Amino acid sequence: MIEIERKFLVKDTGYREAATSRIHLVQGFLSTDPDRTVRIRCIGEQGFITIKGKTFGHGTSRAEWEYDIPLEEARELLSICLPATIEKTRYQVPVGEHTFEVDEFLKENQGLVLAEVELSGEAEDFPRPSWLGEEVTGKPEYYNSQLSLNPYSKWKK
Numbered sequence: 760m761i762e763i764e765r766k767f768l769v770k771d772t773g774y775r776e777a778a779t780s781r782i783h784l785v786q787g788f789l790s791t792d793p794d795r796t797v798r799i800r801c802i803g804e805q806g807f808i809t810i811k812g813k814t815f816g817h818g819t820s821r822a823e824w825e826y827d828i829p830l831e832e833a834r835e836l837l838s839i840c841l842p843a844t845i846e847k848t849r850y851q852v853p854v855g856e857h858t859f860e861v862d863e864f865l866k867e868n869q870g871l872v873l874a875e876v877e878l879s880g881e882a883e884d885f886p887r888p889s890w891l892g893e894e895v896t897g898k899p900e901y902y903n904s905q906l907s908l909n910p911y912s913k914w915k916k
Contacts, residue, residue, distance in 0.1 A: 762823040763816075763881055765896045769872040773890035774861045778850035784862075787840030791904040798903070799836040806833025818897020819881050843867065843907045855886040867910035873901060 782802055789797040796811040806829055812822035828836075837844060846865040851858055857876050864871040873895070876885055895901045900909065 760823055761820055762811075763820045763878045763883075764875050765819060765878065765885075765894065766898075766901060767874045767894050767896075768892035769861060769874050769890055770892035771890050774850055774852045774859070774874070774888070777854070777888075778852050778861070780851045782849050783846070784849055785837065785844055785846050786903065787837045787844040788904050788907055789836070789840055791841060791908060793899070796902075796904045799833055799840055801830060801833050801837065804830055806830040806836075808833070808836070814897065816881050819878075841907065843910065845903055845907050852888075854888050857885050859888070859891075864906070864911065867912045868906050869912065870915060871906070871911040 784800060784802050786798055786800040789799065794813045796809075798807075798809040798811070800807045800809065805827065807825055808828050809823065809825040814821045845868060847862045847868070848865070850861040850863070852861055852874075853859075854876075857878075859874045859876050861872065861874045864873075874891060878885065899905050900914070
């Protein structure tokens with residue numbers, strides 16, 4: 760399956776008013792190799808394993824497979840992930856026919872807020888809400904796998 764998404768910095772908290780849900784996520788990486796990222800994620804009482812291929816198309820597209828796994832297994836796998844798990848609060852924010860996922864990062868990535876929108880094609884048009892800031896699609900330093908290795912608190916300006 761090919762995932763097509765665009766990623767943006769968020770410039771204010773206006774998205775919170777429009778959010779339809781808010782959840783806490785913990786995730787870690789078994790591999791941060793840009794050609795094959797393997798992520799373990801716990802969301803509430805659910806566990807997931809996700810495999811992502813190399814990014815292409817100006818950073819907007821890549822192959823992705825995600826599977827439910829038992830929560831207990833996900834927690835065990837987190838314990839053998841590379842150092843530095845990522846924690847964040849995710850907001851689901853409908854905007855027109857699209858839903859943005861807005862992540863407020865915690866711990867070493869505190870202060871970073873990113874919004875992603877999934878698209879059906881790279882050229883698809885979508886509304887840009889007023890809280891959406893600079894586009895960072897394709898900038899590796901904003902990939903979750905890289906934030907686990909080089910947290911925002913160590914390089915933010």
